Amino acid sequence: MGVVGQWFFLAFLVIRAKAAQQVPDVHRCRRCKDCQITNSGGSVSNDDIVLASIPSDASSGSFGPAIFGRRWDLIPSCQQCQGCSTRLESIKAGFKLYNKTFALEPPMSSSSTYVFQATTDALPPGQRAVVKVFCVPPSDDPWSLLSAVNRIQACSARAYKRTQLVLALYHIGQDCGMTDLLPKMWVANVTGVIPTGETSGRVISWLGLWAQRVQGLSLRSFLSTRQLPPQLVMDTMHHKLNSTQVVLAAIFDLLTSQRDGHTKNIFIQEDGQIKLIDIEDALGLQWTYWGINSVLIPTTKRHEATRRLKGRERLTQLLDYRCQLAGSSKILGTNYPPAVSQCLTKIASKTVAEVKEYYQIPNLFQARTLKTRAQDMLTKGFEWTYLYGEPRNYPGAFMHLRSPPSPPLCCKFEWHEDSGVECSHPPENPSF
Numbered sequence: 001m002g003v004v005g006q007w008f009f010l011a012f013l014v015i016r017a018k019a020a021q022q023v024p025d026v027h028r029c030r031r032c033k034d035c036q037i038t039n040s041g042g043s044v045s046n047d048d049i050v051l052a053s054i055p056s057d058a059s060s061g062s063f064g065p066a067i068f069g070r071r072w073d074l075i076p077s078c079q080q081c082q083g084c085s086t087r088l089e090s091i092k093a094g095f096k097l098y099n100k101t102f103a104l105e106p107p108m109s110s111s112s113t114y115v116f117q118a119t120t121d122a123l124p125p126g127q128r129a130v131v132k133v134f135c136v137p138p139s140d141d142p143w144s145l146l147s148a149v150n151r152i153q154a155c156s157a158r159a160y161k162r163t164q165l166v167l168a169l170y171h172i173g174q175d176c177g178m179t180d181l182l183p184k185m186w187v188a189n190v191t192g193v194i195p196t197g198e199t200s201g202r203v204i205s206w207l208g209l210w211a212q213r214v215q216g217l218s219l220r221s222f223l224s225t226r227q228l229p230p231q232l233v234m235d236t237m238h239h240k241l242n243s244t245q246v247v248l249a250a251i252f253d254l255l256t257s258q259r260d261g262h263t264k265n266i267f268i269q270e271d272g273q274i275k276l277i278d279i280e281d282a283l284g285l286q287w288t289y290w291g292i293n294s295v296l297i298p299t300t301k302r303h304e305a306t307r308r309l310k311g312r313e314r315l316t317q318l319l320d321y322r323c324q325l326a327g328s329s330k331i332l333g334t335n336y337p338p339a340v341s342q343c344l345t346k347i348a349s350k351t352v353a354e355v356k357e358y359y360q361i362p363n364l365f366q367a368r369t370l371k372t373r374a375q376d377m378l379t380k381g382f383e384w385t386y387l388y389g390e391p392r393n394y395p396g397a398f399m400h401l402r403s404p405p406s407p408p409l410c411c412k413f414e415w416h417e418d419s420g421v422e423c424s425h426p427p428e429n430p431s432f
């Protein structure tokens, strides 16, 4: 190597060293292949989890990218960057249960809402979180992004309200002695990159909705997967299913006027405890006057559909709260657990405006729905409320109401190699 060659080689080394020092901050990149986690810890504290409130400095623009006044076409795609707080992982990564590997079901969501899993210091070691991020722009082509400004703004405002509602429902659950029924939830910044797919590498740095990942399978998967032996499934449903929680879940769905209560949103853990996820389609959304639709509430379309299930999925019928009540009455009436009676009394005694303020419910209409439900459940009882309470269902194609309700099918099921799941004795049909 000549003198000139040596000089060039040295210059090359210097430039390379400089480049290594200057790993750009993630906020300077539109996409980033490899983002170093250098910002961990600081963003989430245990208070975020305990209070589960929207951060006080958040605005309706905090749930989407801050793209105003930035020249996106000048923001580069980076190979490497630093400053991420969270390593986002695909939700489809396998996990172990019953000594078998399962994949998480891809959650149903709109095209701009992404769901990931992640680890966080905010949870005890070994527990993982699910992170919902809203308003991810459809493409990073600069023109479509600029034309998307209004859409992102509107999306973020909607996500803000939706998150407010989720947290309100979470606090209602906590107030009514249902803490075990809902995964922990909180709102915190997510600074990370999308791990896979078409938008892989895209930088996210805005507020997301975090939840503790539930250890279990959705009831739908639990009952339908061939990965589990039938005996284990039968045993769990008959002997481990937590009856108290089944009744509490029905109370929660009625009180909050749940419209999306299907068996993919009810999780069952190995120990038989249940958890409710995706609870936010509740308290009567503005666009339609549809009261309630949940497998847990008799008279509704989803509940009635459980009667037609075949095979192992028939065990869904054991989620009928009437089959899980202690004693032989099969009617809940106003015999609520003490914590429920207390919270119903508390809600009913407030004005609609006070209810809205107390739970930080996004709008008055939803606060009125909650108050009306609480009053009805307290004074007229559980069964009256799902039959006649407002907002109510009506007989008809969409607003299903079966009146009188079909009687519960409280079978003791048995497994037969040839015929599958059978009722071992005729279901008890109480007068109702």
Ligand SMILES: *[C@@H]1O[C@H](CO)[C@@H](O)[C@H](O)[C@H]1NC(C)=O
Residues within 6 Å of the ligand: 099
């Ligand atoms: C779990 O699975 C592994 C491998 O399939 C097996 O060796 C082990 O005995 C199983 N453990 C239990 C408790 O079933």
Ligand SMILES: *[C@@H]1O[C@H](CO)[C@@H](O)[C@H](O)[C@H]1NC(C)=O
Residues within 6 Å of the ligand: 043, 055, 057, 188, 189, 206
């Ligand atoms: C989230 O990030 C934004 C922008 O970086 C910042 O202004 C805000 O204070 C952060 N919020 C929280 C709760 O950390």
Ligand SMILES: *[C@@H]1O[C@H](CO)[C@@H](O)[C@H](O)[C@H]1NC(C)=O
Residues within 6 Å of the ligand: 180, 181, 242, 243, 244, 245, 273
């Ligand atoms: C059943 O659920 C209730 C309410 O969440 C809880 O207090 C109780 O410990 C649970 N029972 C079992 C056996 O897990």
